[in-house]
Amino acid sequence: MEDRPLPRGRGALIQELLRKREEERTIGGRPDPQEQPTEAPKPRGRAALLKKIQEKKQKLVGAADSSVSAIEPSTSGTQATTSIASPAPSTTSKEIQEVTETLSQVSFQERETVFYKGETGKPLRASSNYIRLNIQKDGGVFEYEVQFNPDLDAKNRRVKLVSTVVREQLGGIPRVFDGGSVLYLPKKITDASQMFTATIPGPDGDQTLSCTFIYKKKKSHADRECLHLYNCLFKRIMYILLYTQMGRNYYDTHHGSLIPQHKLEVFPGFAVTVDELEDGLMLCLDTQHRVLRTQTAYDLFNELRAVDPRRFKEMANSSIIGSCILTKYNNKTYTVHDIAWDMNPMDTFPTRDGGSISFVQYYKNQYDITIKDTEQPLLINRKNVSQSGSKEKVEKIVCLIPELSNMTGLTDEMRSDFKVMKDVAQYTRITPNQRINALRTYLENIKKSPEAQKVLSDWGLAIAQNPIDLHARQLDNEIIYFGNNQVQTNNNADWNRAVGENKVTGPVDIFNWIVFFTDRDAKNAQMFAQTMMKLAPVMGCRINQPRPIKLPNDRTETYMTYCQENIDKNTQIVVFICPTMRTDRYSVIKKICCTQIPVASQVINSRTLGNPSKVRSIIQKIALQMNCKLGGTLWTVRFPFKGWMICGIDVYHGSKSEKTSVCGFVASMNETVSRWFSLAKFQDKELGDYLKETFIKALDRWKMENGSFPSKVVVIRDGVGDGQLDHCKRYEIEQLEGVLRDLELPVQICFIVVQKRINTRIFTQGREGYENPPPGTIIDYDISRKYLRDFFLVPQNVRQGTVNPTHYIVLHDTINLKPDHTQRLCYKLCHLYYNWPGTIRVPAPCQYAHKLAALVGQHIKKTPSAVLNDRLFYL
The missing domain is CATH 3.30.420.10 (Ribonuclease H-like superfamily/Ribonuclease H)
Structure with missing residues (x-):
């Protein structure tokens, strides 16, 4: 036998720990007499379940002990031998089947519900965007195993056979079949197993086959497969109610709101999720909005070509690749993975019948759409799809026409434009009352739709007509401690005024600091330095006159050079007043000050200092921020613990x-x-x-x-x-x-x-209907998770829209x-x-x-x- 290599790394460490532990447990090489063998703990959870299964096995196969001899050591001579007898023919497949059937009847215990509920605080009347789902008596999800005779390899033929059996012999009840061996039905059809025979078309004509449905168990509502099924049911309901899926959410594309001045359209919609919570099965329905640009990808191409014809392709790739587009002719969304510059709508693609057709002709035949520009490039979307009869996925390429593809979402320029965001917020930032009204409208639409009602009733579900009521509590307001005072917070949970009137808890004196600025910001730099020195006594510290350094220009290289020449080890903090906000310049400044020359740094946009009426409060916030960057502290709250x-x-x-x-x-x-x-x-x-x-x-x-x-x-x-x-x-x-x-x-x-x-939203009931809960609101029951120690907290106050817990x-x-x-x-x-x-x-x-x-x-x-x-x- 070859010598094993000595353990290294983690193996050596583990071996050394085991050796030390063994030495501690022994005294002079003998076991410690004080160490008594402890009783093995009783198995719990999965271990208890496995023990239960093992006991069932032993009872059922106990008779097999006579046919399978035990392992008996032979002690003849000096060498022990072990003989194992072969099982006798009496161990039949029937006994094995009995064991299997008995094991299938062993009940799997659900995890215990976790109660993680507090008691302190003031009780509140609250509501949420959760709607209770009731399971009708004798309803639920029943799992069956499907066995085929003869065995079928093709998934499509398995699905066809099961569908035929359910339609012709079980009255066409709803079913979910994965194409393998697992079948879900909304009602129990047998206690054990039942065989069915049906005729389906085959490659050589009609073929009569049989399959057996073996009852396994009734699924718990909290089971992963059950929740997935319920979510699929509501996905079907969203399609029945004519909602279009975009990403994970569903939107009403027939009732959009136009914002013509910005070429935008806003679609209302919902995020829909079913989950098993502490107070039962719930549907979470959260109002969502999707911003769609009325601009197509073709319009964007034309804009970019007009801006810079030489860099057109480069700009188009960076602007469109990775973005999400919507094709209105089929209301589907796609992610653009590439642009095919060498293709156009006149190119052809193969059809299912073996022929070929051009994109122009396809859209004319299929959607009666005439493509205007036949020279435009095509957009490429790639996705992996499952192949029939195989577990492997294949890549599917979809070619899209730019002039038929609407851009979705807001660009970075739009997000930085205050007017655009303000106009969009009028539609997307909605109040609690508006959310509840939208939720009730959705429930009313389900109630009025016979088809949607049938989807629910087929699986034994009934949806409530109102959101659930919650047991909420409000924690007491905190006391904020400053350097020389303490302030009680109110229900707005802000102390903006108190910060400007009290000393900070950990002031830092600033003796050596630098202000970099360009010629156009010379006055701003002087005013900033003077205001900083005036604010110092209010904060409780001293701030000296800074060293002003005027830059000849605002190039990135200039900032790099002047930083390296002027910042030394005695500099406490450097301030940069920049004429514009540029990401590349900001990155260079931070990289120098955080890695090459480690020093605290503050970058200020010149525009920030341009409003004389607000400049003092703005500089005060900058001064507080600079104090923190130097290791100081501003305020604290009381913590009743140490260490x-x-x-x-x-x-x-x-x-x-x-x-x-x-x-x-x-x-x-x-x-x-x-x-x-x-x-x-x-x-x-x-x-x-x-x-x-x-x-x-x-x-x-x-x-x-x-x-x-x-x-x-x-x-x-x-x-x-x-x-x-x-x-x-x-x-x-x-x-x-x-x-x-x-x-x-x-x-x-x-x-x-x-x-x-x-997607959880919490509302309190006030005089004017539903409103945002106050800061400190706690929800730790009703909508908390059934098997987790969790809770929801609303810590802040918002003045517009709905607060997010x-x-x-x-x-x-x-x-x-x-x-x-x-x-x-x-x-x-x-x-x-x-x-x-x-x-x-x-x-x-x-x-x-x-x-x-x-x-x-x-x-x-x-x-x-x-x-x-x-x-x-x-x-």
Whole structure:
């Protein structure tokens, strides 16, 4: 036998840990007499289920023990031998079938419902955009296994046979068949199995085949397959009600609102989702809007050609490739993956009958549309589709005509245009009353549609006619602590005025700083410096006169040169007053100040300082931001614990061409949770790969600042969808726990996931109907998840439209925080974002991690200098 190589890396570490553990358990090479064998814990969950199945097996195959001899060691001589007898012929396929049938009847226990409900706060009458779905008595989804005789390989023939059987012998009841062996029916047709025979056409004429439907079980409403089925039913209902699917949502393309001055059209619609929640099966119906440009891809081609004929193709590729278009002749959306410059509508493509036809003739025959320009290039859409009789997917290419393809969405220029966004917001930013009215109109349309009612009744569903009522609570308003005062917040949850009247909690004196400006902004630079010095006493610090440096021009190279010549190690912060806002210039400035010459930096657009009536309040906000970038703090709230480290994690993703993403990790460094340690790491996946490294650095920094490691750690993770929760639990949380095990720290962790992109809306009932709930509103029952420790929080106040709640999921908690404590902690953390004197939608550490990851991913493109880690340099 060859010698095995010695373990290396992780293997060597594991071997060493096992060796040490064995030494600790023994005394002088003998077992510790004090160590008593412990009773094995009773199996739970999946283990209990497996044990139950095993016991069933043993009872049924116990008789087979006589035919299968046991393993008997022979001790004759010095060598032991083992003989295994072959099974006797009495073990028949009938017995195996009995075991299989019995195992199929073993009931799979559902997961226990998780109740994560708090008690503190003022009760509120609330409602939501969820509608209850009732399951009719004896209704539901029944699963059957389908066996074919003889066996059929072709999927289309399997589907044809099952469809024929259901239509001719089961009265044409609804069914869902996957083409393999699983069939879903809305009612129970047999308790065991039933054979059916039917005749279907085959390659050599009609053929009589048989299939057997074997009853498996009644599916729970919370089953994944059931929820998918219910979502498919409502997809069918949306088509019945003449809604068009665009992306994941459905829109009414027949009742759009035109905005002619901007060549835009807005379609109303809904996001529709069915889910099993704590209070039963619910339909979530959220009002959505789709902005469609009346401009076609052909119009855009003409505009770009007129702007720069030489760079036309380059500009067209960057403007159209990757965008979503709508073809109104069939109301379908496509993503443009390429532009075929060597093709035009006169080209032909093969037809199903083996012939060929030109695009011009096809659109004339199929849609009675005459294509005007026969020289225009074609747009290419690619998608992978399943092939009949094969599991492999093949690429399908769709060629589209630019003059028949409407552009969707807003361009970057439109988003930066205040007038455009204001006009669009009149249609898209709707009030709670408008949302409820749209929801009730939808329910009324279902009630009036016999076809939609039949879809629901066929599967034993009945939809309520009103949204559900909720049990909500409002948390008490927080007290904001400044350097010399404390302020009680109101129901608006903002303290903008108090910030300008009170000293900050951690002021930083600014003695050595530089202001860069061009000749046109000389007056603005002087006024900015004088106002900063006047505001210093109000903040509670000293600010000296800055060193003014006038730039000869606003070229990017000039900024680079002057930065390298004038910034030294004694410079605390540099301010750039730029004549215009250019992304390339901003990126260069941030890259220099965050990597090459690490120093805090502030970039100001000249236009920001152009309004004399508002300039003082604007400069005051800039001064507060600069204080944070130098390591200062502005305000805090009271936290009733000591030694806790609060962490925030978020990940930034660039364009599809950028393979890497940036993980932002932020951790608090003091008892008042007002100073932060920030790290950014490049990675290849959404879920953090480098959490171990960043977590270790944060723990070391906490120990350096406080003299010992934290007693407890709360990690708040942003950007994890429902499909990633299990992976996050096994991958990210395990990294954090692994660090604590390696360092042998008795630190407990609470890991909370924050979800912002949700369709849940919450309304309270006021004098004028439905209105937005006040800040601090908590929903932890009714619409919370059935198997998760989760809750919804409305932390901020909005003056227009409908407020968006935030969904919190406690994914892992060894601290064993009470629901009230977790909810209160998350609400407190929403008060600590120093860029806004009010509450924000997510906890401050998540927002800081988001800002850090976005700055590094969009502009710096490198890991920032470690000198800046203890400052909020990315605000």
